[in-house]
Each structure stands twice: as C-alpha cells, then as structure tokens.
Amino acid sequence: MANKRNKDWSAYLYLMPVIVILVIFHVLPIFYSLAVSFYEWDLIGSPEFVGASNYLRLADDPMFYKSLWNTVYYALISVPLSILFAMLIAMLLNNPISAIGLYRTVYFIPVITSINAVAIVWNFIYHPDFGLLNKILDIFSINPQTWLQDPFWAMPCIIFMSVWKGLGYNVIIFLAGLQNIPKHLYEAARIDGANRWQQFRHITWPLLSPTTFFVFTISTIGSFQVFSQVYMMTPRGGPLKSTMVIVYYLYRKAFEQFEFGYALAIAFVLFMIIFACTLFNKLYLEKKVHYT
C-alpha cells in the first residue's frame, strides 16, 4: 500500500515541471485576462473597473465582426485545404521510392523556417511589379494582379502561403498514421480484388480517421490564432481590412491603441470560440472516428 502511494507521488513529481509551466504561462494568464477584460486600462495608469462595458462595446463593433468573419473565412478554406494536400502528399511519400528521405525533408523545411522570413519571401513572390507569381502568369498571358493589395485576393494569398508553410507538419503526422495501418489489410484487399480507390475508401480513410481528427482539431485551433503572416504581409490588416483577423485586431487594440481591457475582452471571446469549436469536435466528430 505504502509502495503504491510512493509510486503515485513520483508520477506527480515527474509531471511537476510541465504543470508549473502550464499554470504560470497558461492557466493564470487566462484568469488574469478574464479579470482585466472588465477594466479599462492603458498600462500607464491604474486599471479602472468598467463592468461588462468592454463586452457590450464588442457586441456592436463592426470591425470586430469583420475580423471574426475574416478569421472564419481563413479557417474554412485553409483547414480542409491543408488536410487534403497533407494527406495526398503523405500517401505519395509513403511509397518505397528512391531518395524518399530527401523528399520528406523538402516538405518539412517550410515548417522549421521562421514565419517572418517566409512571409518576406512570399511578399516578393506576390509583388505586383516584379513578383514571381505575376511573371509566371505573364508566360501564360494572364493579366498581372496586385495580389496582397487587392481586397479580393489578399486573403486567398495569405491562405495559400499558410497552407504551404504548415503542410510539412501535417504530412509528418499523416505519415505516422499511415505507417500504423497494418499491411496485411491491403494484401487481403488486393487478393479480394479491391482497386486503389476501394482500398483508400475502406482501409486508409477509416483507419486514418484518428489522425485526420487530430490534424483537423489542431489546424482549426491554429487557424483561429493566425497572426504572424497577416502582420508581416498585410500591414494595417490588408486592403480595406480584408485580412484583418481577430488576433491581429486585438493586437492593434492592445499594442497600438493601448486599450488593454478591450483587447483582452476580444481575446476572451476568441478563447470561448476556440473552446466551443474544440468541444464540438470532441463530442460530435470524435464519434465518427475509428480507433483500432
């Protein structure tokens, strides 16, 4: 009995470092933010209690809704796209071809490159006058576009770049998922005369679903927090605020207009949205997942 208790304690001891870090840098700030969101505070003076007025102001702030919609737009396009491409590439990279290590490395390089450096390079690619993209379009006699300076194209440009940047990470996860699928299932299917599509539909897709679910959840959370590429590539939130996403909006409110209470109210609403999405994924979508 005494032995068992010792074992329990040692488990907590091992968990200690992570718990301390999580509490100090995640749990406490969340509650602190919630508290400050009921105050008006410019950091210079002392916070002034204003009740729910930050939240009321949020409820009829058109720019808040615009940034919320832009974020949803970003998530709706970027999450399915990145899952689709990552799964496709992972299946290709799962084949025994030569120099496979090289290909896997190439797809992973964007992930480990600093987002700021990547954003600067993509700024050049999208440049209206001497950008690579317009030069390529020119070969096919397609009219040059102003890309990041065009209210219609700015967000798709950001989405495309973000999908490319995050691809390698999802590919690695899908690769791990694919390698967990027992080979004998495919052999049996082939003996039964199943074609490639049928193998994918009835073996790969269902057995990969825990991985897909994980990637979907992580990507959704990540896409609601998109910030760096927007900040780097479309200063001021893009042409006609077409790339003003919610995190960038709260950043501007906090660090450019010094309305910390209001910014934290936005942050807390964002937290609730992400929380609700994740809860939905967990309670509803996870039922559709096959765990082997």
Next chain:
Amino acid sequence: MRNFLIATFLCWLIIVFAIIDDDKKSAGAAMIDASSEGRTQVVFWHAMGGPLGIVMDDLVTRYNKSQSNYFIKSVNMGSYDTLAKKVLASLVAKEAPDISQNYETLTKKFIRHNKIVCLDDLIASETEDIKGDIIPVLLDNNTFDGKLYSFPFNKSVPVLYYNKDIFTRVGLDPEQPPRTLEEMVKYCRIITEYHRTTPGADNSVYGYGCSKANVWSFLNRILQYGGKIVSDDGRKSHFADQPAINALAYLQNMLKEGIAREGQGFDHQNDFIAGKCAIIESSIVSKVFMENSIEFNFGVAPLPGYIIKPNPEMTINESEINRGVILSGSNINIFNNGDPKKIAGAWDFIKWFTSTEIGAEWSIRTTYLPVRKSSLASDYMQKALEKDPNMAAPYVQLDYCYFEPRLSVWFEVRDLMADHLERATLEMEPAENYCQQMGKDVDAILRHATH
C-alpha cells in the same frame, strides 16, 4: 539513446553556463562603465537605427567622455512601435528608463498619471533663457496646458524629392521644382507623357509616387488648401470641408490620369531610387537612408503650396502661395523614477544634446530639425548648407510648420482616416463621399473621447 540524452544534457549545461558567464561579464562591463567611477547611470531608450543610430551612438559616447558626473546608457529598442510597447511594459514593471523618445499622445497619458518630470521645474534653475531659444513650433508642440513636459528631440518635416536628370531629359528646368500643386500636376504630366511617347524611353517612368493611405500627406495637403484638421476644442473634425475634399481629389485625379502611382510601404521610395518615379514626397530623414543608393542628381525642395486666390494674370507670385507642412518625429521624456540625481543627469544630457553646437551637428548629420534657433544660425549649419543646398528645404519650411492634433484618441483617428483614404483611391468615387464619411466617423470618436 542514453548517450544521446547525456549529450543533450551536456550541451544544455554548457549553454546555461555560457549565459551565466556572459551575464556576469556584461554586468562587470557595466560596472567599469559607470559605478566604479562613481557616476550616476542614466538609462536612455531610443528608436534610432541604421545611419541615425550611428550618429546617436557617437554623440552619446562623446557626452560620456565630456563630463564625469553622469553616464548615459543608451539602448536602441528598434522601431517607434516597439519602443512604445517596451516603455509601457517597463512602467507596469516599475522599471522605466530614465529617458525615452515618445510621441505626444503618450506624453499626455504620462502627464495624467504623473509618470514624467515637468521640465519647467528644471529650466527654472537655469541661468540661460532656454525656452526663448527653442524654435516656436517645437516649443508649442511640447507645451501641455502651458507647461513644458517633453523636449523636442528628433523632429522632421516632409519634403519633395525630385529627379533632376529626368527633369532635364523631358525639358524641365532641373533647378525649378514645382512651387504649386498645379505645377506639380503639370510637371508629372510632361514627365509621364514624354516617357510613354518618346521612342526608346523607358515607358514605365511616371511622375509622382506616394504610399497608399498616407494620412500625413493628406493632412499636409489640407493645410496647403487653406483648411483645418480639427476644431480648437478637439471635438469636431474638418474633413468634410472643401479643403479636405480638394486634398483627396487632387491625389485621386493624378492617379486616374496615370501620372501618379501608389505603392505599398516604401515602394515609391524604391521607385524613386530606381529612377522610375520622378517626384516623391517623404520625410527629410529618408534622405539619409536613400542618398547612398541614388545614382542620379536629385533635388530636395519644400512641398508645393496652393494659391487660394489666383491673380487675374494667373502668374505665380511666391508670396501668394499658401504652404503648410506637418511635423513628424518624436520628443523626449524624463521619467519620474524618484532619484533626483538621475533626473539631473537626464536633464544635463538633454541640454547638451540640444545645445547650439551639438544640435546643429545632429541636425546636419541626420537631417532632423535642430531644437534651437541659435543652431540654425550657427556657422556649422551655415557652412553645411552652402556645401549641400539640398539640406535647406526643411529649415525653410519652419515658417509654416504645424503639428498634428495631440488628442488621446489620435492614433485611432489616424487609423480610421487611413481606411477611408485607402477606399477612396481604390474605388475612385467622388472625393466628397469619402470625406463626408470620414468626418462623420472621426467625429463619433472625438465626441466620446476624454481629452
């Protein structure tokens, strides 16, 4: 696996010890720098990078050598934005620097919460009439409710840069930059037309370049058209008035005609350097950043103005041109950290830095305005102006120089204005539509703001 873990752990240990050692060393260096000589250390945060940072470091080093009471520890924080964020964070942490560069909007907040020292108290003990020697517009810019709370430090004005080689090529007089807004349109038309129609000429060359949603340029032009920005009590904007509409329509018309182009960020400046764009409006400080890359003759001139009541002969009489420019750049605050010795050191440094000789040198080397009238008149300044006539444009404009409204919500207002300006040149509907909406939206903010 085990070996790998041990190796990782050892690497980690080495890094930790290296950091600890480095910390000790830099702490040691600071000790030698300051305390060991019994000096008071004064921490100065600024945002002067690149060529400006070099001049700044040089002057700070010279100050530290020039006397033995104080030691200025200057730290470059990067951009103005980053500096402002760090200053605010340091105030919360109660570790504010002793001096920092700041905009007027922040200064107002500092005053309200008693975070900075009133400079009138420090000036009171001086024998010299410092205030009397400060350039009037700079003095007004830093005076809040009749008291001097911040000190002008690196203030700049916008100027016109033009490519003299292009002027010569198209048959314009390279020593005659446009004096009025109409002249500028005319010149831009000639320049663009010439390059489009002359065989062998680079047909991508155009007249006037600027950045998108440029609030500064819009405000300058409102003044040139004889308008006002906000009412004296700061409760109402004047953006729906005719001068503002004219200011916006002016840019829209040039863009529509194809003789001007808008770019993102510093695109217009790069186009100017590349010889694609003949005329740009930019801060005089851009000169320091551009001049080493420019491979043609260029001129720097005051911004063009507008003749409000043209004479019947339609001739341009210099005295009838209504001009106006708006200051940019930051001021310096002394934080109230409770140590009179540090405050005295901070004030001593500011006095030295903005003194007649050093101020003139700072101005010539960085193109920022000097703080004192006596700097303007100094031999150093006069000799430098003789050598490079392009230096004179900012000083000429001091006669009609203003500053932006110092309202607590001004950052927010500026941001909103930029949205409307951006929309105006993207959709190109009549200027009054945008100006009226801008006025309405800005007034809504101004009404609710606490000043």
